Amino acid sequence: MSRDPSELFAQPAPDLRGRLTPDRPLADLTWLRVGGPADWLYQPADEEDLRRFLAALDPSVPVFPMGVGSNLIVRDGGLPGVVIRLGRGFNAIRVEGDAVTAGAAxxxxxxxxxxxxxGRDLTFLRTIPGSIGGALRMNAGCYGSYVADHAVTVRLVHRDGSLETRDARDIGFAYRQTDLPADSIVTEVTFRADPGEPAALEARMADQLAKRDASQPTRDRSAGSTFRNPAGFSSTGREDDTHELKAWKVIDQAGMRGATRGGAQMSRMHSNFMINTGGASAADLEALGEEVRKKVFETQGIELQWEIMRVGRPAPDTAP
Incomplete structure (x- = not known):
């Protein structure tokens, strides 16, 4: 299918400096290596280029901001509209006093x-897969620290191309989510970080990596935790540490550790990690996840919630 860029713009196309690609396959841009193409993929050169693109884009065209695809299943039929993927123009990191400012990429x-x-402590981010934009949106956390604990301001480009710097207190942080509009694009986040001795911080991160590699299938093709822990959480998104109910435990109790469907498998090493053993389709992965959810509900009355984001259209010959 041949696509004409003019179909995207309600006004004459702006003078863009980024890269606009039609029918771009997305499987190679996700950690699970599955999914169909985006109708369009736009890789803006910088923030101003992104603003010009969105301001000119027909308001009826859907937009999906995509990070490095670490926590994502793109369905086999691909994504409609435009996928925005930030690159080198959005990956700068600055440290000024106790403030660490990082581009979303x-x-x-x-x-x-x-x-x-x-000498600044953001060590909780070391073992979290993905990029800062996704970490902010998902209120990512590890070892008792969450993005909500450290974020100060967030720079956003909205669907109409407008720019906003928002106080993190107005983000609406909750467990693994925020209240940000789905089609607004995070371009930069500023964190406040406590001081620390560099060698001690490095040693802590090395220890975290060792623990992760000992308990998670880091060498397999996965997207991190598949389901949220069915535990209690505060309004700031902090886990209630007195609650011992974890997703991997209820999956084990449902007998689904190691369960397979096509090329998809619930890892034998960590049952809340779904892996592509080779040749899995997005439909395989999603169907296996739904089977796990069904088994857990039938055996324990607990309704697991997906942590992996699933987007796009199923393949034409696949039931939704």
């Missing part, structure tokens, strides 16, 4: 390391 691990080298 900066990897979480890179931000943690850069901050540690400057």
């Amino acid at each position: 900066a990897l979480d691990a890179h931000v943690a390391r850069t901050a540690a080298e400057a």
Whole structure:
């Protein structure tokens, strides 16, 4: 199918500096390596280029901001509209006093390391897969710390191309989510980080990595935790540490550790990790996840909620 860029714009196309690609396959941009193409993929050169693109885009065209695809299943029929993927123009990291400012495309691990080298503690980010934009949206957390605990301001480009710097207190943080509009694009986040001795921070991160690699299938093709923990959480998104109910435990109790469907499997190493063992389709992965949810509900009366985001259209020959 041949696509004409003019179909995207309600007004004459702006002079863009980014890269606009029609029918771009997305499987190679996700950690699970599944999914159909985006109608269009736009990779803006910088924030101003992104604003010009969105301001000119026909308001009826849907927009989906995509990070590095670490926590995402793109369905086999692909994504309608425009997928926005931020790149080099959005990955700068600055440390000024206790403030660490990171572009949305900066990897979480890179931000943690850069901050540690400057004597600032954002070590909780070291083992979180993905980039800062996604971490902010998902209120990512680890080892008792969450993005909500450290975020100060967030820079956003809205669907109409307008720019906003929002106080983090107005983000609406909750467990693994925020109240940000789905089609607004995070371009930069400023964190407040406590001081720390660089060598001690580096040692802490090394210990975190060792623990992660010992308990999670880091060498397999996965998207991190599949389901949210069915535990109690406060309005700020902090886990109630007195609640011991965890997703992997209820999955085990339902007998679904190691369960398979096509090329999809619930990891034998950590049952809340879904992996693509090779050749899985997005439909395989999603159907296996729904089977797990059904089994857990039938056996324990608990309704697991997906942590992995699932987007797009099913393949034409696949039931929704």
